[in-house]
Amino acid sequence: MTDAAARIMARADELGAISARPDALERTHFTPEHCRAADLVASWMRDAGLAVHEDAAGNVCGRIEGVSPGLPAVLLGSHIDTVPDAGRYDGPLGVLLAIEVARGVRAGELPFALEVVAFSDEEGTRFGSALSGSRALAGSWVEDWWGFTDDGGVTLADAFRAYGLDPACVGEAARVPGSLVAYLEAHIEQGPYLEDADVPLAVVSSIAGARRFALTMTGRAGHAGGTPYQRRRDALVGAAELVVEVERIGRSSGVVATVGRLQAFPGGVNVVPGLVELSLDLRAEDDAPRDAAWDRIEAAAERIASDRSLAFAATETYRADAVACAPWLQDAVRAGAHAAGVPEPPTLWSRAGHDAMVVAGVAPVGMLFVRNGNGGVSHSPDEIVTEADVAVALDAFAATVAALAGSVEVGAGTAVGAHTAVGADTGAAVGASRG
Ligand code: HGY
Ligand code: MN
Ligand code: MN
Numbered sequence: 001m002t003d004a005a006a007r008i009m010a011r012a013d014e015l016g017a018i019s020a021r022p023d024a025l026e027r028t029h030f031t032p033e034h035c036r037a038a039d040l041v042a043s044w045m046r047d048a049g050l051a052v053h054e055d056a057a058g059n060v061c062g063r064i065e066g067v068s069p070g071l072p073a074v075l076l077g078s079h080i081d082t083v084p085d086a087g088r089y090d091g092p093l094g095v096l097l098a099i100e101v102a103r104g105v106r107a108g109e110l111p112f113a114l115e116v117v118a119f120s121d122e123e124g125t126r127f128g129s130a131l132s133g134s135r136a137l138a139g140s141w142v143e144d145w146w147g148f149t150d151d152g153g154v155t156l157a158d159a160f161r162a163y164g165l166d167p168a169c170v171g172e173a174a175r176v177p178g179s180l181v182a183y184l185e186a187h188i189e190q191g192p193y194l195e196d197a198d199v200p201l202a203v204v205s206s207i208a209g210a211r212r213f214a215l216t217m218t219g220r221a222g223h224a225g226g227t228p229y230q231r232r233r234d235a236l237v238g239a240a241e242l243v244v245e246v247e248r249i250g251r252s253s254g255v256v257a258t259v260g261r262l263q264a265f266p267g268g269v270n271v272v273p274g275l276v277e278l279s280l281d282l283r284a285e286d287d288a289p290r291d292a293a294w295d296r297i298e299a300a301a302e303r304i305a306s307d308r309s310l311a312f313a314a315t316e317t318y319r320a321d322a323v324a325c326a327p328w329l330q331d332a333v334r335a336g337a338h339a340a341g342v343p344e345p346p347t348l349w350s351r352a353g354h355d356a357m358v359v360a361g362v363a364p365v366g367m368l369f370v371r372n373g374n375g376g377v378s379h380s381p382d383e384i385v386t387e388a389d390v391a392v393a394l395d396a397f398a399a400t401v402a403a404l405a406g407s408v409e410v411g412a413g414t415a416v417g418a419h420t421a422v423g424a425d426t427g428a429a430v431g432a433s434r435g
Contacts, residue, residue, distance in 0.1 A: 004100040004103070004391075004394055005387050005388075005390040005391035005394055006387060007096075007100070008093070008096040008097065008100060008390050008394070009387050009390060011044065011092075011096050012088050012089055012092055012093060012096060013088065014040065015037055015040065015041075015080065015088065015092045015096075016088030016092075018033050018036050018037045018040070019033060020032075020033050024084070024085040024086075024381065025082055025085065025086045025087070025088060025381060026082060026083075026084045026085065026086065026125070027080070027081055027082045027086075028081055028082070028121075028123075028125045028126035028150075029058075029081055029120060029121040029124075029125070029126045029127060029129070029132070029156075029159065030058065030120070030121075030126070030156075030159040030160060030162065030163040031126070034058070034080070034081065034120065034163075035163065037080050038054065038058070038060050038080065038118065038120070041060050041080060041095060041099075041118045042054070042060050042062075044096075044099050045060065045062035045099055045102070045116055045118075046062075048062070048099050048100070048102050048103035049064060049102070049103065049105075049106075049107070050062030050063060050064055050099075050102055050116060051063050051064070055136070055137065055172070055173040056136070056165060056166070056169045056170050056171070056172040056173040057120060057132070057133055057136030057137070057141075057165070057170050057173040058120035058121075058133065058160075058163060058165055059117050059118065059119050059120050059133045059134075059136065059137060059173065060080075060117070060118040060120075061115060061116070061117050061118075062099070062102065062115065062116040062117075063113055063114070063115045063116075064102055064105055064106075064107050064110075064113065064114045064115075065107050065108065065113050066108070066109070066110045066111055066112045066113045066114070067108055067109075067110065067111055070113075071111070071112050071113045072112055072113065072178060072179050072180060072181045073112055073113035073114060073115040073179065073180055073181060074110075074112050074113070074114055074115070074180075074181050074182050074183075074184065074401060074404055074408075075115045075116075075117060075180050075182070075183045075184070075359070075363065076094075076097075076098035076101060076102070076114070076115070076116050076117075076183075076184050076185070076186075076397070076401070077094065077095060077098055077115075077116055077117035077118060077119060077183070077185060077355065078091050078092070078093070078094025078095050078098070078118070078119065078122075078185050078186070078187055078354075078355060079091035079094075079095075079118070079119040079120070079121070079122030079123070079133060079134075079355055080092055080095060080118045080119070080120070081119075081120060081121050081122055081123050081125065081133075082123060082125065083123050083125055083379050084125060085380065085381060086379060086380075086381070087188075087377075087378055087379070087380055087381055087382065087383030087384075088381075088383075089188040089372075089383055089384075089385050090187075090188055090190065090378055090379065090383060091119075091122060091187075093186065093187065093188050093370060093385060093390070094185050094186040094187045095116070095117075095118045097186045097390070097393060097394055097397050098116040098117075098186070098397070099116055100394055100398075101114075101394070101397050101398045101401055102114055102116050104398055105401070110401075110405050111405055111408060112181045112404075112405070112408060114401065117137065119133030119134050119137075119355050120132070120133040121133045122134065122353075122354070122355050124318075126150045126159075127145065127148040127149070127150055127156045127159070128148050128317065128318075129142070129145040129148055129156055130318055130320075130353070131320065131353070131355060131357070131358045132145060132156075133355070134355035134358040134359050135358050136170055136173040136174065137173055137174065137175055137359065137362070138174070138175070138358050138359050138360075138361040138362040139171070139174030139175065139361070139362060140358060140361050141170055141171070141174075146160075146167060174362075175362050175363075177362065180359075180362060180363035181363070181404070181408055182326070182329055182363055182364050182365070182366065182404065182408075183356060183359040183360075183363045183364070183365045183366070184329065184333070184365070184366045184367070184368070184397070184400060184401070185354055185355060185356045185365070185366075185367045185368070186367070186368040186369075186370060186393060186397050187350075187352075187354060187367060187368070187369060187370070188369070188370050188372050188378065188383060188385055189202060189348070189369040189370060189371060189372045189376060189378075190350075190351065190352040190372065190376065190378035190379070190383075191348075191351055191352070191372070191376040191378075192372075192375055192376030193346065193348055193376070194346070194348075194369060194370075194371035194372065194376075195371055195372065195373060195374075195375065195376055197346055199342065199344070199345060199346060199371070200342060200370065200371045200388075200389040200392045200393070201337045201340070201342045201345045201368060201369065201370060201371070201389075201392060201393060201396055202345050202346045202347065202348045202368070202369035203325075203330050203333045203334045203337065203345050203346070203347045203348070203367075203368070203369075204325050204330075204333075204347075204348060204349070204350050204356075204366070204367035204368070204369055205324070205325055205330060205347045205348065205349050206285060206322055206323060206324045206325060206349045206350070207322065207323045207325070207349070207350045207352075207353060207354055207356060207357040207367070208256070208283040208284060208285060208290075208322055208349065208350060208351050208352070208353065209283065209284070209286075209287045209290060209319075209320055209321040209322035209323070209357075210281060210282065210283045210290075210318065210319070210320055210353050211281075211282045211283075211290060211291075211294060211316060211318065211319045212279065212280065212281050212282070212316070212317050212318035212319075213279070213280040213282075213294075213314050213315060213316050213317060214277065214279060214314070214315045214317050215239075215242075215277070215278045215279070215280055215301070215312070215313070215314050215315075216275065216276065216277050216278075216311075216312070216313045216314075217235040217236075217238045217239045217242065217275070217276045217278075217301075217304075217305065217310050217311070217312055218235055218274065218275050218310060218311040218312075218313070219232070219233030219234055219235035219238065219272075219273070219274050219275070219308070219309070219310045219311075220232075220233040220272075220274050221265075221266055221271055221272060221273065221274030221275075222271070222272040222274070223270070223271070223272070224268075224269070224270040224271055224272055225270070227272050232272055233272075233274070233308065233309045233310055234272050234273060234308070235264065235273045235274055235275050235276040235310055236264045236273040236276050237308065238276070238304050238305060238308045238310045238312075239262060239264075239276035239278055241304050241308075242278075242297075242300065242301050242304055242312075243259045243262070243278070245297065245300040245301075245304070246258075246259055246280065246297055249293055249296045249297050249300065250282075250293060253284075253289055253292065253293045253296070254284065254285075254289055255282060255283065255284040255289055255290050255293040256281075256282070256283045256284065256351055257280070257281070257282050257293060257297070258280070258281045259278050259279060259280055259281075260279050260281060261277075261278065261279040262276060262277070262278040262279075263276065263277050263278075264276050265277070280297070280314075282294055282297075283351060283353075284322070285322065285349045286322055287321050287322050290322075298314060301314070320353060320357055320358070322357075323356070323357040323360045323365070325356070325365055325366050325367055326364035326365060326366060328364070328407075329364055329365065329366025330347070330366060332366060332400050332403040332404050332407070333345075333366050333367070333368050333396070333400050334347075335399065335400065335403045336368070336395075336396040336397060336398070336399035336400030336401075336402075336403060337368070337396045337399075339395065339396065339399035339402075339403075340392050340393075340395035340396035340399055341392065341395070342392060342396065348369060350367065350369075352378070354367065366400070368393065368396060368397060368400065370385055370389055370390065370393045371385065371386075371389050372384065372385065373385060373386055373389070
């Protein structure tokens with residue numbers, strides 16, 4: 001597996017060079033960079049022996065048939081889009097590991113089909129449509145997304161069409177219930193726990209449910225010199241007090257609370273800010289403490305606004321409830337880690353969101369974490385994995401699929417049918433014709 005690990009590292013670098021910016025990695029939904037990355041991943045899937053097609057949501061899908069054509073599939077995958085100034089492993093590592101597992105499988109070998117998917121949009125960076133690629137596959141597309149716009153005012157619907165897809169057909173990406181045996185995702189750990197434990201792999205027990213909000217504090221703009229303190233309605237001081245409260249409430253309730261974006265208006269250095277827009281991202285292992293923390297934060301914001309003659313407003317922009325990984329898939333991932341020489345892989349809940357939390361709507365899910373060797377930093381170019389850990393992860397991921405093959409009773413004759421048509425290789429490079 002060492003050659004394969006070296007190939008994965010080299011391909012992560014190659015994908016990591018496909019960016020909208022010369023100085024950082026940024027590859028977002030339905031951009032020319034997305035198109036190039038999709039074509040490259042499709043060529044790697046073909047090279048590994050998969051029949052490749054692009055689904056109606058722009059996800060790149062590869063398939064190897066099982067003992068008979070059209071069987072339900074074990075789906076392996078992750079995403080190929082990024083956040084701004086991203087690391088090169090968040091998403092692509094899982095896709096590249098999946099392709100190498102598939103390379104080791106022969107058509108007709110397994111009691112299920114094996115599929116690999118490279119989701120087109122997990123982060124939601126361009127339009128705010130987080131997890132849209134996997135939502136399309138899971139049949140939970142959000143119609144409101146079509147009107148969402150990027151920084152240039154382009155709507156998701158227009159970007160869909162410009163990419164060569166028809167918004168009216170997005171439903172065709174949805175997988176037929178029963179057509180998936182399981183979904184497995186390998187992902188770089190976006191945290192320090194494996195590095196601290198000095199272990200290369202972890203079994204994921206559950207994926208945090210997240211809620212995101214767009215918040216505003218509104219006061220009154222004024223002259224920085226001529227407005228006495230007692231007459232000020234300074235939106236930025238109010239927002240700053242709230243940001244500190246968010247951290248205090250998060251820490252005291254075991255909830256991960258983050259204000260990732262804050263902007264003061266009108267933004268003049270000699271103007272008391274009259275308006276502040278800020279984001280809020282809340283996550284916890286279970287939904288109840290997360291929701292209770294939101295209630296406390298909202299009450300604190302109202303109190304701060306009242307004390308400072310400001311107005312507070314909140315709009316929820318995203319919500320995904322916590323998802324448990326199927327116990328039998330946790331066992332399979334653990335067996336895979338043992339087979340790869342990792343006797344005691346820790347079991348972690350994922351503080352980061354993943355496509356698996358959405359695919360859970362249409363199939364049981366399991367996840368494998370790979371050590372992040374730089375203090376666990378992610379959503380940063382500083383995230384790193386070692387080739388040695390990738391080799392162990394590949395052994396574990398392949399052994400996990402083998403463990404499923406030994407335990408999943410899929411009748412040889414239960415062809416799903418729909419997939420043999422959908423899964424047929426389109427021949428042409430995916431996205432190549434796209435603008
Ligand atoms: O935000 C997240 O947790 C994921 O990395 N998109
Ligand atoms: Mn991410
Ligand atoms: Mn990710």
